[in-house]
Amino acid sequence: MNDTEHRSATVMADLSGTIVHFNADAERLFGHPAHEAIGATLDLIVPAEHQQAHWAGFHRAMRTAHADLEGNPVNLPVVCHDSQIRVFPGVFGVLRDPYGNAQGAVATYAAAHEGAQPFTPVTVPAQQVRPGAG
DSSP states (O other): OOGGGGOOEEEEEETTSBEEEEOHHHHHHHOOOHHHHTTSBGGGTSOGGGHHHHHHHHHHHHHHTOOTTBTOOEEEEEEOTTSOEEEEEEEEEEEEOTTSOEEEEEEEEOOOOTTOOTTOBOOOOGGGOOTTOO
């Protein structure tokens, strides 16, 4: 595995879908500088053809503190800084306060894999699963 395959991009958004955290690995994998991503909406990385469904699901998740995709690794399409859409294995979670109320969302992504189809389950070769993962 090369160094890029060990990267874990983390993107966090507040209740409105505004990006509040975009780590250095997100910059490296997606190409967007953090200073441009932070303060932008998630439309920055969600492809236009998926935005309507994304926002419907996002707002439902923020209302109910539950998301259908939560915790399930899925291949997610991302608009990169060069305007290309690439598919990255990712997992989504709802950030909750101690009372279970949604406070925002987080997604983590790994390096893109050639041929991965959007919204399909991530299949991980056994040698890549770390002890205690999953």
